[in-house]
Amino acid sequence: MLPRLQNRVPPPAFCPLDKHSGAPIARRLEVTLTDDVLVVHGGTPLQGQIRVRGAKNLISKAMVAALLGETPSRLFDVPRIRDVEVVRGLLELHGVKVTDGADDGELVMDPTNVESASTDEINVHAGSSRIPILFCGPLLHRLGRAFIPDLGGCHIGPRPIDFHIQALREFGAVVDKAPEGMHLSAPNGLHGAKLELPYPSVGATEQVLLTAVRAEGTTELRNAAIEPEIMDLICVLQKMGGIITVHTDRVIEIQGVPKLHGYAHKPIPDRIEAASWAAAALATKGEIEVLGARQADMMTFLNVFRSIGGEFEVTDDRVGRPGVTGVEGGIKFWHPGGDLQPVALETDVHPGFMTDWQQPLVVALTQARGLSIMHETVYEQRLGYTDALNQMGATIQVYRDCLGGTPCRFGRRNFKHSAVIAGPSKLHAADLVIPDLRAGFAHLIAALAAEGTSRVYGVDLINRGYEDFENKLAALGAHVERLS
Incomplete structure (x- = not known):
């Protein structure tokens, strides 16, 4: 174990970007060498088996949906x-009784006694999550009032709540701004509305679904997001008694109902975590079987993974093992040897290549022979993490131009949202500071693939979306340890 060091030092200059100006911020603050640091001894291929559970991007929204039920x-x-x-x-602040169920990973949420929470109590969570805004519709239905604190989340570009607020107003909510946040009320109840998103935003689509399902009348949402997690949320709401129709051309119609009941639901698996481990297998020249991963949700990623030169094998539940039943399926990912191939990619809304897949995959692309292109079209400031990869020996150049097949909404707006990755590059160890959740896992993969020993600061941020990742790394043969 490394010795405990008490002195304070400035962290390495791999900082997150300000969400408005793009300038480096917060991580220039001093940290102790003993706080939240993972020591990674790189250069060892990851090999073994891990499991992913329910999708982070569905679980939290399904938990909010429990507020809408009367059971x-x-x-x-x-x-x-x-x-x-x-x-x-x-x-729990709003009176919902949340208990662990009999099964591992089971939550029981009883909304019988929903009540208002104080703004001070809610503000304790300000800055830690962007979920509070999704409480508005359910709380307006249950209590007639709601409060939105200042919102947090990863600094990967502005994610304005303007449409959330405008949509709630269209439903009949009254919004009063205050220094501590926004207070909402619905003196005449909530009513269906016709809405169209300027961009198929996942968060805005969730807001409309969670609000419209109990609003009086019919709501029509055009240019809606149709990600698998959105479809799974619709399944949850339908189980609760909702009437929701998904039409062609990104149109969702919701017929409001006066009351909903509770649900019992097993969510889709986390396709982002599964892809992250796949990228780790490729970058470290290893082999990782991801139990629980589902092919149908990852087809776009799997096509790219194979185009690069990675191999995978899909095993469905209860098949592939003669004489054995009850075996959970998954996907095994591995590097078959030889050179990886460069690709040109654009992130996009579903069914395109997911923005949360690009950071881990870019680490693997540093090992491909030739020039790869990554054009980010979902978040305009999501390539700042590549500075750290360049410090480790990668050759990545970012551009303001749209380097994809078509111009995107960030073109000519002074955002560096395209990257050219030249490889293969020999990565070496470095001290890293995690800027946000997905970039943080990409930095961790780079440290695992690099030669030498890296120190990764701020690893607790990874716990926002990757369950028990340190024990999973140990199960895959990684040599990591907490600095203590």
Whole structure:
């Protein structure tokens, strides 16, 4: 074990970007060498088996949906991640009784006694999650009032809540701004509305679904997000008694109902975590079987993974093992040897290549022979993490131009949102500071693939979306340890 060091030093200059100006911020603050640091001895291929549970991007929204019911809800396969803890705390603040069920990963949420929470209590969670805004519709239905604190989340570009607020107003909410946040009321109840998103935002689509399902009348949402997690949330709401129709061309119609009951639901698996481990297998020249991963949700990623030169094998439940039943399926990912191939990619809304897949995959692309292109079209400031990869020996150049097949909404707006990755590059160890959740896992993969010993600061941020990742690393043969 490394010796405990008490002195304070400035962290390495791999800082997150200000969400408005793009300038480096917060991580220039001093940290102790003993706080939240993982020592990574790189250069060892990851090999073994791990399991993913329910999707982070669905679980928290399904927990919020429990507020809408008049009877308890049961959610299964819930990962032990920080976002779940935050939403659980917010539910409990509002009088929802949340208990662990009989099965591992089961949550029982009883909304019988929903009540208002004080702004001070809610503000305790301000800065730790962007979930509070999704409480508005359910709380307006249940209590006639709601409060939105200052919102947190990863600094990967502005994610304005303007449409959330405008949509709530269209439903009939009254919004009063105050220094501590926004107070909402619905003196005449909430009513259906016709809405169209300027961009198929996942968060805005969730807001409309959670509000419209109990609003009086019919709501029509155009240009809606249709990600698998959105479809799973619709399944949850339908189980509760909702009437929701998904039409062609991103149109969702919701017929409001006067009351809903609880649900019992096993969520789709986390396709982002599964892809992250796949990228780790490729970058470290290893082999990782991800139990629980589902092919249908990852087809776009799997096509890219194979185009690069990675191999994978899909095993469905109860098949592939003669004479054995009850075996959980998954996907095994591995590097078959030889050179990886460069690719040109654009992130996009579903069914395109997911923005949360790009950071881990870029680390693997540093090992491909030739020039790869990554054009980020979802968040305009999501390539700042590449500075740290360059410090480790990668050759990545970022550009303001749209380097994809078509111009995107960030073109000519002074955002560096395209990257060219030249490889293969020999990565070497470095001291890293995690800027946000997905970039943080990408930095961790780079440290695992690099030669030498890296120190990764701020690793607790990874717990926001990756359950028990340190024990999973140990199960895969990684040589990591907490600095203590």
